[in-house]
Amino acid sequence: MVKHTATSVVTIERFIIEQERMFPDATGELSGILYDMALVGKMIANKVRSAGLADILGATSDTNVQGEVQQKLDVIANEIVVKAFDHGGRLCAMASEEEEDIIHIPEGFRPGKYVLLFDPLDGSSNIDVNVPVGTIFSVFRKITRGSHGEMEDLLQPGRRQVAAGYILYGSSTMMVYTTGQGAHGFTLDPSIGEFLLSHPNIRIPAQARYLSVNDAYEQDWPEPTRALMRRYRGLDGERKALNVRYVGSLVADFHRNLLGGGVFCYPANNKSPNGKLRLLYEANPLAFIAEQAGGAACDGYGSILDVQPTELHQRTPLYLGSKDEVDLVSEFPLPKFVAPGIPERRSAHRPVAPAPVPTV
Numbered sequence: 277m278v279k280h281t282a283t284s285v286v287t288i289e290r291f292i293i294e295q296e297r298m299f300p301d302a303t304g305e306l307s308g309i310l311y312d313m314a315l316v317g318k319m320i321a322n323k324v325r326s327a328g329l330a331d332i333l334g335a336t337s338d339t340n341v342q343g344e345v346q347q348k349l350d351v352i353a354n355e356i357v358v359k360a361f362d363h364g365g366r367l368c369a370m371a372s373e374e375e376e377d378i379i380h381i382p383e384g385f386r387p388g389k390y391v392l393l394f395d396p397l398d399g400s401s402n403i404d405v406n407v408p409v410g411t412i413f414s415v416f417r418k419i420t421r422g423s424h425g426e427m428e429d430l431l432q433p434g435r436r437q438v439a440a441g442y443i444l445y446g447s448s449t450m451m452v453y454t455t456g457q458g459a460h461g462f463t464l465d466p467s468i469g470e471f472l473l474s475h476p477n478i479r480i481p482a483q484a485r486y487l488s489v490n491d492a493y494e495q496d497w498p499e500p501t502r503a504l505m506r507r508y509r510g511l512d513g514e515r516k517a518l519n520v521r522y523v524g525s526l527v528a529d530f531h532r533n534l535l536g537g538g539v540f541c542y543p544a545n546n547k548s549p550n551g552k553l554r555l556l557y558e559a560n561p562l563a564f565i566a567e568q569a570g571g572a573a574c575d576g577y578g579s580i581l582d583v584q585p586t587e588l589h590q591r592t593p594l595y596l597g598s599k600d601e602v603d604l605v606s607e608f609p610l611p612k613f614v615a616p617g618i619p620e621r622r623s624a625h626r627p628v629a630p631a632p633v634p635t636v
């Protein structure tokens with residue numbers, strides 16, 4: 277693989293090709309999915325940047341499967357992703373945080389050998405106040421027979437992801453992704469409409485600076501979680517306090533901690549025994565990126581990437597970021613949270629072999 281620095285002028289397309297060359301039996305299909313995701317990023321960035329002028333701010337009258345009011349841009353972003361991928365012959369099925377059920381490839385289009393799971397616009401409740409939002413994606417290889425995608429192809433443990441990433445619509449638009457060969461960041465140069473390599477081989481600083489948590493839920497946290505948060509804040513005299521930074525947009529909070537060192541926490545609480553964030557669309561892809569950058573991600577019982585999913589929209593507690601800070605969670609063992617219909621968390625973990633190196 278060619279060694280690049282942050283100043284080399286390398287487009288994301290060229291970088292994807294160079295990574296593909298590392299796999300002699302590559303078919304180019306996974307590369308094609310990454311190209312299309314970069315295109316999706318440019319199209320959604322364009323909508324987000326002009327949202328205030330184009331009367332696409334604000335909510336629709338609809339509620340999504342998560343029980344959240346759908347923002348107009350949620351629907352637009354979801355449509356952009358589905359329309360970009362449903363005819364390319366690379367996917368056999370998709371799943372979106374905004375759609376209740378599996379998204380099948382329309383009749384007439386050739387199904388491919390991968391599945392795509394995505395959160396079209398994470399943090400969308402922040403759009404109207406111009407706070408950074410993002411698109412998150414996760415790719416798995418089809419494991420069932422037959423040409424059409426099945427639920428089983430979508431409900432795979434995160435460790436089997438062949439690619440994952442996010443696009444952040446912030447002060448600049450950035451795409452960060454991994455195919456298991458490190459995590460790499462690209463910045464969109466709007467003057468030429470190209471994502472250029474700006475952060476090759478990202479390493480999350482082991483020394484954390486930031487804590488990202490919404491402590492409005494503190495009264496609903498179990499005691500071990502409160503003790504953990506006191507440790508992060510240096511309130512138990514065991515360490516120096518982390519600086520608290522919380523945007524309320526997962527992608528923006530994660531990105532800051534990925535580059536600056538820190539830990540993002542969305543613990544379980546008595547009202548939400550499984551926290552809020554979605555395992556398939558949010559936790560799995562960011563956990564893959566974090567691990568590829570030398571960080572970690574857990575749900576309080578074990579690695580997020582070893583959780584066997586059971587439902588498309590299942591939620592999970594999430595601790596994500598610098599490895600030492602995530603490992604600290606295990607020093608404050610949590611009580612067993614048993615939510616109706618959701619398997620006992622402790623038993624949801626079975627160490628999973630990573631996905632075989634993809635023939636990209």
Ligand SMILES: O=P(O)(O)OC[C@H]1O[C@](O)(COP(=O)(O)O)[C@@H](O)[C@@H]1O
Pocket residue numbers: 344373395397398399400401490524525526527552
């Ligand atoms: O308001 P809370 O409870 O702190 O939740 C904030 C979290 O919810 C989210 O907004 C959920 O995102 P969605 O917009 O994808 O539903 C995350 O981005 C963020 O980390």
